[in-house]
Amino acid sequence: MNTQKTGLGDFSVLQFSLTMGEDGRPFQRMTPLGTFFSVETAFALARRAAEKEKTRLQEALGEAGAEVVELLDTEWGYDVRRGWLTATRLWVHDAGATRPVVAE
Numbered sequence: 001m002n003t004q005k006t007g008l009g010d011f012s013v014l015q016f017s018l019t020m021g022e023d024g025r026p027f028q029r030m031t032p033l034g035t036f037f038s039v040e041t042a043f044a045l046a047r048r049a050a051e052k053e054k055t056r057l058q059e060a061l062g063e064a065g066a067e068v069v070e071l072l073d074t075e076w077g078y079d080v081r082r083g084w085l086t087a088t089r090l091w092v093h094d095a096g097a098t099r100p101v102v103a104e
Helices: 037-060
Strands: 013-020 026-036 071-076 077-082 085-094
Touching: 013 037, 026 037, 037 071, 037 077, 037 085
Parallel strands: none
Antiparallel strands: 013 026, 013 085, 071 077, 077 085
16 A cells, blocks of 8 residues: 555545456455545546556457446546446545544
C-alpha cells in the first residue's frame, strides 16, 4: 500500500471490483490502494489504476469481446465499464469527512 503524509484531510483510494466466487456467483471485492495527504495525488493514482484495469479488461476480452470497455470520470473517482456493467470502481474517499466538526 502506498502511504504518504498522514493527518487531517487524508484521502484514501479504494478499488471495488466484481469477481466470481468459487460457487460461480459474482461478489464485490474492495482493495485499499493507498492513503494520501493531497487529493490531487489520490486522484492521479486512481486514474492510473483505472487505466491499467481498463487495459487488462480489454486484453482479457480480446478480439472476441464485442463489448466496449470504457473509462468514465465520476465525481468520486473513475469507473471502468464493460458494456453497461461497472466492473471496477476507483473511489477517492475523504477520511476527514467522517471526523466530527467541533465548533466553539
